[in-house]
Amino acid sequence: MHWAPPVSFPCPSERKENALLLSLKSLTKTYRTGDKALVSVSLDIPKGQVVALIGPSGAGKSTLIRCINRLVEPTEGQVLLDSVDITELSSSGLRRERRRMGMIFQEYALVERLTVMENVLSGRLGYVGFWRSFLRKYPQSDVDEAFRLLDRVGLLAMADKRADELSGGQRQRVGICRALIQNPSLLLVDEPTASLDPKTSRQIMRLICELCEERGLAAIINIHDVALAQMFVQRVIGLQSGSVRFDGPPTALTPDVLTEIYGEEDWQATIRKDDEEDAEAAVA
Amino acid sequence: MPVEQIADGRKVWQKRNRREQLTHWASWFAGVAVFVYCWQQISESTTWFFVWDAPRIAGDILTRATPPKWFYINELWEPIWDTLNIATLGTLLALCLAVPTAFLAARNTTPSTMIIRPIALLIIVSTRSINSLIWALLLIAIIGPGVFAGVLAIAIRSIGFCAKLLYEAIEEIDQKQVEAITATGASRWQVMAYGIVPQIMPAFAGVAVFRWDINIRESTVLGLVGAGGIGLQLSASLNVLAWPQVSLILIVILLAVILSEWVSAKVRGAII
Ligand SMILES: Nc1ncnc2c1ncn2[C@@H]1O[C@H](COP(=O)(O)OP(=O)(O)O)[C@@H](O)[C@H]1O
Ligand SMILES: [Mg+2]
Numbered sequence: 349m350h351w352a353p354p355v356s357f358p359c360p361s362e363r364k365e366n367a368l369l370l371s372l373k374s375l376t377k378t379y380r381t382g383d384k385a386l387v388s389v390s391l392d393i394p395k396g397q398v399v400a401l402i403g404p405s406g407a408g409k410s411t412l413i414r415c416i417n418r419l420v421e422p423t424e425g426q427v428l429l430d431s432v433d434i435t436e437l438s439s440s441g442l443r444r445e446r447r448r449m450g451m452i453f454q455e456y457a458l459v460e461r462l463t464v465m466e467n468v469l470s471g472r473l474g475y476v477g478f479w480r481s482f483l484r485k486y487p488q489s490d491v492d493e494a495f496r497l498l499d500r501v502g503l504l505a506m507a508d509k510r511a512d513e514l515s516g517g518q519r520q521r522v523g524i525c526r527a528l529i530q531n532p533s534l535l536l537v538d539e540p541t542a543s544l545d546p547k548t549s550r551q552i553m554r555l556i557c558e559l560c561e562e563r564g565l566a567a568i569i570n571i572h573d574v575a576l577a578q579m580f581v582q583r584v585i586g587l588q589s590g591s592v593r594f595d596g597p598p599t600a601l602t603p604d605v606l607t608e609i610y611g612e613e614d615w616q617a618t619i620r621k622d623d624e625e626d627a628e629a630a631v632a
Numbered sequence: 633m634p635v636e637q638i639a640d641g642r643k644v645w646q647k648r649n650r651r652e653q654l655t656h657w658a659s660w661f662a663g664v665a666v667f668v669y670c671w672q673q674i675s676e677s678t679t680w681f682f683v684w685d686a687p688r689i690a691g692d693i694l695t696r697a698t699p700p701k702w703f704y705i706n707e708l709w710e711p712i713w714d715t716l717n718i719a720t721l722g723t724l725l726a727l728c729l730a731v732p733t734a735f736l737a738a739r740n741t742t743p744s745t746m747i748i749r750p751i752a753l754l755i756i757v758s759t760r761s762i763n764s765l766i767w768a769l770l771l772i773a774i775i776g777p778g779v780f781a782g783v784l785a786i787a788i789r790s791i792g793f794c795a796k797l798l799y800e801a802i803e804e805i806d807q808k809q810v811e812a813i814t815a816t817g818a819s820r821w822q823v824m825a826y827g828i829v830p831q832i833m834p835a836f837a838g839v840a841v842f843r844w845d846i847n848i849r850e851s852t853v854l855g856l857v858g859a860g861g862i863g864l865q866l867s868a869s870l871n872v873l874a875w876p877q878v879s880l881i882l883i884v885i886l887l888a889v890i891l892s893e894w895v896s897a898k899v900r901g902a903i904i
Pocket of ligand 1: 380384405411
């Protein structure tokens with residue numbers, strides 16, 4: 349299937365950067381339990397493109413993004429990030445490449461007993477030595493950047509709070525800062541809104557897409573909510589039973605396509621209409 | 633089967649069916665028989681005269697032991713200080729050794745489940761299963777009597793206890809936080825310092841004060857075998873039947889235990 353550039357979307361990339369960033373070649377993952385989570389997935393993602401990965405639960409979405417930074421070891425296939433094969437790297441090479449891939453988690457995965465600032469700065473761990481990080485002696489430039497990011501997501505006043513004192517939306521913002529302070533070229537985002545209420549979900553999605561836009565980041569966003577995905581991304585990939593069933597712009601998501609990905613249902617209500625979109629844009 | 637159908641179609645329910653009922657009664661009968669037999673055995677090997685006489689002797693000792701010899705306290709300050717030091721230093725030493733042991737024993741941090749983990753578990757089991765008095769006897773034979781033997785005995789005895797509780801805490805951490813730190817490109821040690829250590833800090837502090845509390849009690853008796861501390865004075869006083877001194881020492885031990893109990897309760901309260 350071919351991906352055609354979208355005509356106009358709320359969160360579009362104006363840049364015409366078509367240089368390849370990430371390329372998956374016949375990526376396959378079979379868990380030790382015998383579950384075939386990914387079956388020969390091949391994908392190309394250019395620089396700066398935000399992609400939504402949709403699919404029913406168990407489709408292999410989490411496995412796919414975890415294979416990219418090798419939190420899960422792929423069974424077969426290649427992951428090429430700027431033509432570096434991640435799957436071939438030694439552990440130190442892998443750590444170096446992981447710095448270029450920021451990850452954002454469904455349940456935030458902040459270190460609960462550390463402060464917001466420590467959590468944000470932990471995104472720099474790949475760049476500083478053990479003792480500096482242990483003694484919390486981060487370079488001033490890192491601290492400056494942490495403050496800038498916290499300010500950007502509206503949490504400057506929270507810097508000294510412990511992570512477990514924050515609300516869900518605030519925690520996810522900290523998670524976003526931690527990923528961005530790595531100065532990545534790619535964001536791997538696993539269901540960023542699944543634990544949030546609908547309004548906060550939209551705010552978080554908007555924030556992620558805006559930040560990608562500002563920094564020219566590519567992102568793969570796993571997401572359950574089809575309507576939310578359509579609202580913000582330039583490209584949608586539908587995964588089912590470990591293989592790609594759809595790859596195209598959000599407008600091409602027809603009821604037939606959703607049936608193919610999720611199974612038989614009445615999909616009419618789920619799909620966004622253009623006038624609705626305009627009304628929302630006006631409100632926002 | 634508890635539910636039975638009887639002729640007219642109604643169902644009856646009983647907790648046990650006939651066979652279960654019989655075994656139930658038989659096991660009670662066997663239990664009583666064993667108890668009676670054991671009682672007879674104990675009775676034969678007991679000099680009952682001493683037992684019947686016990687209340688009188690106890691009363692006698694009590695009158696001799698009161699009032700406690702209060703000014704003897706001046707000779708106790710140093711042993712009390714030794715006892716506290718044995719408990720505290722022993723606990724600190726034990727914690728230093730227990731932390732690496734716990735990381736080697738926890739399934740999610742051990743470098744090898746085939747070789748290193750069993751060794752760590754063996755250390756935990758063996759140090760835990762031998763009483764500190766026995767460790768003290770062994771150590772006195774090796775390094776001679778004194779406070780140092782006491783500290784080592786307390787430390788060795790505590791390693792297994794602390795390491796076991798710590799490794800269980802390590803195995804129960806939230807793996808997502810560890811993954812998140814790993815995903816930033818952090819090194820192994822950084823993952824440990826950021827992903828694991830903050831999560832086990834409350835358990836660590838809890839274990840430390842809990843064990844310290846236990847060790848205060850254990851170190852009061854170490855002197856009985858010559859490993860320093862207030863137990864030494866206790867055994868000396870017992871040997872010369874100086875009951876007023878014994879009663880003062882017991883009071884002092886009671887106060888020390890209450891104090892440690894209070895401190896550890898405060899500390900644990902502050903952590904949680
Ligand atoms: N750690 C694991 N061990 C074994 N099987 C797993 C593991 N993680 C996921 N799976 C299996 O792989 C498949 C895909 O899971 P996942 O990637 O989590 O899907 P999704 O994120 O789309 O819900 C599922 O069938 C799941 O049961
Ligand atoms: Mg998932």
